[in-house]
Amino acid sequence: MQNIKHVQNKDKKSFSRPVALAEALYILFFIGAISLKSIYFHITTKITRKPYFTSGNAIMAISTFGIAVIIAGLVLLVFNKRRKGALIFLNLFLSALLFADTLYYRYYSNPITIPVLYQMGLVSAVQDSITSLIKPKDIIYALDLPFLLMYIVFMRVYFRSAVLKLDIRKKLISSFAVILSGFVIFLACYLKVDRSSFIYDNVNPVKKLGILYFHTFDSKRFLVDHFFVNKVLNSKDRMRLDDFYASRVSESKEYEGIAQGKNLLIVQVEAFQEFVVGKSVNGKEITPNMNKLIQESFYFDNIYYQVAGGNTSDAEFLLNASLYPAKEGAVYFRYPTNSFHTLPKILKEQGYTSYVFHANNPNFWNRMLMYKSLGFDKFISYDDYTIDEFVGWGGWALSDASFFRQSLRKIDTSKPFYGFMITLSSHHPYTYFNENYKEFDAGEYEGTYLGRYLKAINYADKALGMLIDDLKEQGLYENTLIVIFGDHYAIPRDQSAELMKFMNVQYSDFQFRKLQKVPLIIHCPGMTEGVKRSVVGGEIDIMPTLGNLMGFDTSYAMGRDLLNTETGYALLRNGSVITEDYIYLSDLGEAYDINTGEVLDKTVYEDEVKKLQEEMYISDLILQKDAFETYRIQK
Structure with a gap:
């Protein structure tokens, strides 16, 4: 009996190795596919421009890869027996999201945000506009589907859809190792970029750290704005409004x-x-x-x-x-x-x-x-x-x-x-x-x-x-x-x-x-x-x-x-x-002479740009806190 048990354990171990290898290959396939589709989004929307092999584009691509690794690690952490199915579903979901991002960006020159999803009822009314934005090369978003089907058939035929169930200790160690690897890769990129314009410009986070990062950034921003921001107009807000309106210069009235x-x-x-x-x-x-x-x-x-x-x-x-x-x-x-x-x-x-x-x-x-x-x-x-x-x-x-x-x-x-x-x-x-x-x-x-x-x-x-x-x-x-x-x-x-x-x-x-x-x-x-x-x-x-x-x-x-x-x-x-005198492009962080197009030194425009951008803060304050419900200009 002891010999029989030893043989069964040996067979089980030898069977689990190819299953584990097949799963590991699929995880790598998932990471690679999502990373490549994200980079395609950058190229087809012209967020990433030639020459492609620059340090900025490299940081974006590496950041995207790191986030894809983190996503894979989170799936390993949350799921056990159903992790393959979760990865397949996530692949389909992210591919659909990136495809939607592409069409939306081609029309609006902006990525999709969570508040935009509230407006999805508009889609049927602009169907002709949306259809005209689709290009044959967008097939890349579905190009990996045949491989997914082949993987499912392969696992069913050769391994009878076998699932390698990990014990809790191995599951935690492996998932945290993957998450940590992805986080280190992403953090190395995150610390290298200037994030000061992210609050004004949705394109800049995409350009600097990738579309996958943007959706994470946008989700966090949405949660903070809707559940953690005080909507009441306080005394500090009123002072900001008073100062702004007091600074408005009365002009001659031709x-x-x-x-x-x-x-x-x-x-x-x-x-x-x-x-x-x-x-x-x-x-x-x-x-x-x-x-x-x-x-x-x-x-x-x-x-x-x-x-x-x-x-x-x-x-x-x-x-x-x-x-x-x-x-x-x-x-x-x-x-x-x-x-x-x-x-x-x-x-x-x-x-x-x-x-x-x-x-x-x-x-x-x-x-x-x-x-x-x-x-x-x-x-x-x-x-x-x-x-x-x-x-x-x-x-x-x-x-x-x-x-x-x-x-x-x-x-x-x-x-x-x-x-x-x-x-x-x-x-x-x-x-x-x-x-x-x-x-x-x-x-x-x-x-x-x-x-x-x-x-x-x-x-x-x-x-x-x-x-x-x-x-x-x-x-x-x-x-x-x-x-x-x-x-x-x-x-x-x-x-x-x-x-x-x-x-x-x-x-x-x-x-x-x-x-x-x-x-x-x-x-x-x-x-x-x-x-x-x-x-x-x-x-x-x-x-x-x-x-x-x-x-x-x-x-x-x-x-x-x-x-x-x-x-x-x-x-x-x-x-x-x-x-x-100039055009300042926030996504590039540079200003150009209005007549010649020459790049200007920051000392020429930086202070003025920051002062003018303050208007956006005041307008956002009025909207987010419904300021005009109670606020009146002090005359």
Whole structure:
């Protein structure tokens, strides 16, 4: 009997060795696959740029490998008999997450954050945009699936799905050894990078330490913000707000009140960028109607969009509240019940009725709830329109022409009104205009991404021209302050080659950022000659500018009056800063001369950048603690 037992133990030991080897190989396979997919994410989104073999890229890759090792070690620690299944599930989950990160980054130039997951209900509405972002090479995220299946079959056939169960002591020793190894690898990278800009810029943590690190960083930040941060506005917070508002300089008031008592009509045009204004293709103007309107309006040609995770909704918020977007996700989802000092509320006190028009689902971007917080009296949405003409956004969007015509007739024009119109036709990915719009020839760009966009904006311009004509026919043109501006970018970074060719410039991060402007046109009743202002500004500055023209107070606005500011700046949500002299890119930690593109010495800009970035802290404080519910400016 003793001999038989000895033989059984020997067989068991000899059987366990190949099982252990097979499992070890799969763990290494898991670590390698997730690391490679993460690095692919960096390359395909152009976060990692050539030359690839630099110390910065090496640190990112090694950090990613270390985190993958830690993940594998945690699986070994938590699971015993089911650790193979857990690793397979985790592989599938992380692959799906990285794929989602890739699509999201290609559109928003940001990785997915936990607050963004609250907005996943938006996915079905932008399905065409998402589909257009998928590329054949993204198959890499599923390339290891056949090997996973082969592994499962192999283990089932040769080892009858045998599982090597470790005793507690061996399990703890092996798992902690793996975790410690991964942690040492990661820590060596973590201590080498500058993490000061991580609080402003979601791209910087990704670029420095990898996308896997970012999701860990984001999860920790989310937990701290939601469960460990005091939401009560304390005395220290009030002092910060007092100091900020006390530092606001009162500027001269040129043009003050010239549109007082007039109606206000604002059109936020989807993806309308400044680089198309005044440009022609094959001798034909891209935006002839806007070019004409500019000749009898204030035109600001140096305005940078400041949107973040809320995209179009962020532009709406920047204009109507003159506050910065949220750090993660969208204000419209995260703070829809906050108290705000807004354009609709200010005008309501002066007897105006406010309308917001958007021919989309009323719950998209949580607009139904948010518009109430912003103070709009009436929200006219998809169900309120006769859908009689489809143009743009996959062929299902109500045409801008019909949208303008119907919206104008829903306004009670017998008393002062504020109408805020948000267009749809020129929404990414512009595929509708490839075959269905023949009125504009994109020339050498015909059939390309940029060519489709030029057609879309030419159509948007045509519809805007029809709106101007309609206002004149209705007798409203001479009694209405008309504002037209773009909400955000049109050409994502991975399509930038065509844009650079169109603008006849060499690609660089500096040049790409310099082109991220939106047009701002403000037509005052009675204007017959145009006034061009090239002061640097952002969408946050529109409300104070209107306050000057219409004669109302905007003390709580964070923006400035663009008509009475000699030198300006634009602060972006990621901490980047554009001034009259330089562009500071927070993800690179460098500033470039606005004219030459030369890298500047830090002593030239560092103090100013830090001072301007303080505005972001104040805006975040207002949002996170709902400061305007109780705070009043000390006058």
